[in-house]
Amino acid sequence: MNIRCLLVDDEPLAVQLLQKHIAQLPFFEVAGVCSNAVQALEVLNHQTIDLLFLDIRMPQLSGLELLKNLHRPPRTILTTAYREYALDGFDLDVVDYLLKPVTFDRFFKSVERYLRMNNQPLTSVLSSSEPQFIYLKSGYKYFKVDLRHIVYVESRKDYIRVVTKEKVIVSKYRLSDLEKELEGKGFLRIHRSHVVNLLHVSAFSASELEVGETMLPIGESYKVMVEKALRHK
Template structure:
């Protein structure tokens, strides 16, 4: 029996990408797509849906408000370009929180979470040598592949084509873009604060409107990241 899905997003391109990803997976059936929450509400009245792929920022009604309005909602995976709603999303008992643009590998990870939660025995495609699981990731550094526990990471720093990972056990330098880490790391545990920095929320000691203190380091908050960063941190502080 296939898992029936509904995609809810006001961006046609985002719908096209998500549908394309899902149609590669034999155990998934995309029942329909909706451009806004009210259309989705009507669909849910007469169609059995197992899993929603739900955008957050939409006209008329946000994805978060839509989810709160449902009495017995299906399982939900949020799909959004905005990291700052991650904590609120997970408090609504969602399966996962995907940041756009969404890679096929990251989608598979979210679907595996869904099947684990529902105890379903349906087959899911596996991405070869997936670099991140729930608690650690593998990083290539020089001629070695190093296991890095996510809980040991203080922050990640971009150095042009390289990334420096600051951890409890020292620094690891790898030839990757910082955006690849932003896409793969759990958004409830890590936040991008600057084009050059991703920080672990657990190790934030203090913050101002312009800087974040992580361990003994004072890191700048980038202008384009200020709104989302402060929204996220102020929400955590409430």
């Protein structure tokens, strides 16, 4: 089920920017756009809205006044160009407070906070609509990675190196967590530090496995499982 968002802002450029950000996230949809709080009130009375992006300074009725008048407001992220309203917003138990112009990185942090508040893991939401892909964060960006193109994954302490056919992505992630996401999708743990894509295995011996042009060690405790898995491929 999509997460339905309502955008309330009297600045067209601000609305367009939010629409652009939301369009980059699967499972999120813009259910409506309102230029003032009165229109928003009408929508909220007749539609189910999961997440409200609400400007504060608007004609007729401010965003804060709208929130105060809602009996059961949806989760709300405030957007404004004025820092002085931040404390008022948090007094109303909002998810977050975004300063305009809203960057994608800051927008994404607000979305993460919203998902945590609703006990929805970010990775499951991002990957659930397209199971042949996963999303990996590297630096300030989330990269959409085709599972078929992953050759192998290597653990480096608190980070992982995801080696694909095109590039290498370094992400702050635990290999054990990624292994759970990849379960049942053609991947095999061969070592405490390595998970391989079975599509790219070209040869193996009792102690090593070849993926692409790379030889990877097979851990002692994984040998029986690896041999069983590969011999039945």
